Amino acid sequence: ATLFASRGTIMLTAGDEFGRTQQGNNNAYAQDNAITWLDWAGRDQALERYASALGMLRRTIPALADTHFLTGEPADGIPDVAWLAETDMPLAETNWNDPARHRLVMLLGDAGGGRLAVIINGDRRQCVFTLPEREGFRWQPAIETQAIDLARPLPGRSVHFMAEHRTEKWQPVFGQSDAKK
Numbered sequence: 001a002t003l004f005a006s007r008g009t010i011m012l013t014a015g016d017e018f019g020r021t022q023q024g025n026n027n028a029y030a031q032d033n034a035i036t037w038l039d040w041a042g043r044d045q046a047l048e049r050y051a052s053a054l055g056m057l058r059r060t061i062p063a064l065a066d067t068h069f070l071t072g073e074p075a076d077g078i079p080d081v082a083w084l085a086e087t088d089m090p091l092a093e094t095n096w097n098d099p100a101r102h103r104l105v106m107l108l109g110d111a112g113g114g115r116l117a118v119i120i121n122g123d124r125r126q127c128v129f130t131l132p133e134r135e136g137f138r139w140q141p142a143i144e145t146q147a148i149d150l151a152r153p154l155p156g157r158s159v160h161f162m163a164e165h166r167t168e169k170w171q172p173v174f175g176q177s178d179a180k181k
Contacts, residue, residue, distance in 0.1 A: 001118075002118070002159060004057065005118045008067055050143075061116050064108070075110075076112075078115060080110075082107040083105070083106060084105040084107055086129045105117050116162070116163050117162040119161070121159075126153035126154060127153055128153050136166055139162045140162065142163040148160050
């Protein structure tokens, strides 16, 4: 999921989208056996659908499609990126250097005033995340299949995407029904 939230060209190898692992083998060029063959019948179809939803999200959210270097400078009043703790507070230098810290929010803004929160809980424990509020806007899951309720703890070892929408105009950015097309 974090790969799809990165800038520039993402690099996927055939089979990555459905869980091909090569069983940890880092010398696939020397293999011509089941370690490197694509197992189409045994693929993880839920992971494949999720990767497809992430690809569609990347194409439809301007902040993810942009390839300019992130500076944190505002464009139309919204910074192109802000790095927040789970408490909605900006990450301080001490947070970045804390080896025990495994949670953060990457808040991406675009020139049109839209915002996307990439919520990363790299900790083993669940955690409640708080996102910054703006009057007339609310946060909604950017991917319909991610049933996110920010009032509840998000599971450990998870990544979630929340898009900010005007209160009266909300609709999922990318729904599960679209993933099947």
